[in-house]
Amino acid sequence: MSVERMDGLVAVLDAIRSDNGITQSRLAQRVGLGRTVVAQRVAHLEAAGLVVQDGLGPSNGGRAPRLLRLRDRAGLVAGADIGATGMAVGLADLSGRVVAQVHEQVDVADGPDVVLGRVEELVDRLLAGLADPPPLWAIGVGVPGPVEFATSRPVAPPIMPGWDGHPIRERLSGRFAVPVWVDNDVNVLALGELRTNPAAARAGDLLYLKIGTGIGAGLVSGGRLHRGVNGCAGDIGHVAVAEADAVICRCGNVGCLEAVAGGAALARDGRRLAESGASPGMAEVLAATGDLTAADVTAAAERGDPAARAMLARAGRLVGGTLATLVSFYNPGLVVLGGGVVHAGDHVLAAIRESVYRRSLPLATRTLRIEPSVLGEAAGLAGAVHLALDNLFTPERLARWLPAGSPSGRPELAAAPERVPA
Known part of the structure; x- marks a missing residue:
């Protein structure tokens, strides 16, 4: 199939995926292609088993038009959101709807063999728990450290001893015979928010800021995740701040934002x-x-402890000062705040908002909204699922597996290069 025909096919499929229950005439308007061309592309997708006609749309006086829907039960994708101290593993249909999931405590420092071995066991258990499940098509994984996206391998992750360069993709694809994609946890959170939060989708340009054990940001530009050349865009936790010039960070440097405002820093200072x-x-x-954790600090602040409140306010101001620079530089329409520290109370959120609006350029904040994540911890699993789905349905990869009707048994698809946008 020619590049032009495949691009049209993907445009039609993407429109159906984003508006599940769309008429063919509305589809033609959405993608900007002629009705005959759209009809041909729809017929191709129906023949491949990806699209079905299901239900009737409103009539304008004649015969009611058929609604086109994604055949979301044709396959399953698995998602694994691995954090520093816990993980969520789930199965979703091709629309991204999670149909089975499990949450467990985990210590990522136990190493890849232990953690990924448990991911494999949980995926097997979830598949076995479904009645007559369709085949597994792909897996998406988020991990709490820098990832070289092209290879899906962690690179010198500060809180993941034993994971540096570990072949996560090769291990899981060898086990399940499906393509696997791996990204850092904040990019996965940003993607989950983008794909499941209508306000995030409308914003198009957004920044997801996670304040948990560590601090990181996920950037979305024009509705697409921006990873940078090597996959480490948004790693603001290790931006230098003056207030931390004497504090050693877990990355080995001195003066990182995370070393004075992350969850581990709050626990350390709370103990002091x-x-x-x-x-x-x-x-x-x-x-x-x-022992004392960041959650203990936020709980103390909620009970009115002045020292805890002052500590959280300081952390919020420090994060907000760095975020203000990003807002002026990047000019997003929406900043989404997530992570355990943010969801534990309003003290950090209020301080961040005050710093951003005070220190950013007025034009950059004219229409800016700063909101806590509406998904909370569920964003990670949603993002891992959509990481797999988005990559399965790129023009380059769809062209490789569509003739066979399924990407199952094609783990090499994950390494297929994408076309560079013109």
Whole structure:
């Protein structure tokens, strides 16, 4: 099939995927192709088993038009959102709707053999739990560290000992015989928000900021995830800030934002305040449990602890100052805030908003909205699923597997190069 015909086919399929239940005439208007061409492309997709006619649209006086829908039950994709201390693994249909999922505590520092071995077990368990499941088509994975997207391999991840250069794609594709894509967790979160939050989709240009154990950002430009040349765009946790010039970060550098405003930093500073007696509330938690977490700090702030509130406000101001630079530089329409530190209370969120609106250029914030994620932790699994789906349906990859009717048994598809946009 020619490049032009394949591009038209993908345009029609994308429109049906994004508006599941669309008439052929509306489809022609959406993609800007003639009705005859659209009819040919729809017939091709129907013959391939990807699109079906299902239901009737409103009539304009004549015969009611048929609605076109994605045949979302033709296959399944698996998603794995691996975090520092927990993970979510799920199965979804071809529309991205999660049909089965499980959440577990995990320590990513246990290494790839332990963690990925458990991912494999959970995917097998979820497949076995479905009645007559369709074949698995692909897998998407998010991990809490830098990833070279072209190879799906982590690169010197600070909190993932033993994962540097690990062949995640090769392991999982060898196990399940499907294409596998891996990305860092913040890009996966941004993608999940983009594909499932209508406000994010409308914004088109957005920035997803995660403040959890670490700090990172996912960038979306023109409705497409921006990874940069090697896949590490948005790694703002290791931007230098003056207030951290004497603090050693877990990456080995000195002065990183994450070292003074991330969840690990909050736990460290909270323990210091508890031990010094500056925070009686956190001292009680430390005495009772022998440890103190970022969640304990935010809980103390919610109970009115002045020291905890001051610490969270400072972290929010530091993050907001760095974010203000990005807002002026990148000019997004929406900033989505996620991660455990943000969802634990309003203290960090308020401080971030104040810093951004005070320090960014007025034009950059004229229509800017800064909102917490509407999906919360579910964004990670949604993003992992859509990471697989988006890559399956690129023109280059669709052209390779469509004649066979399925990408199952074609793990090499993940390494197929994409066409560089003109």
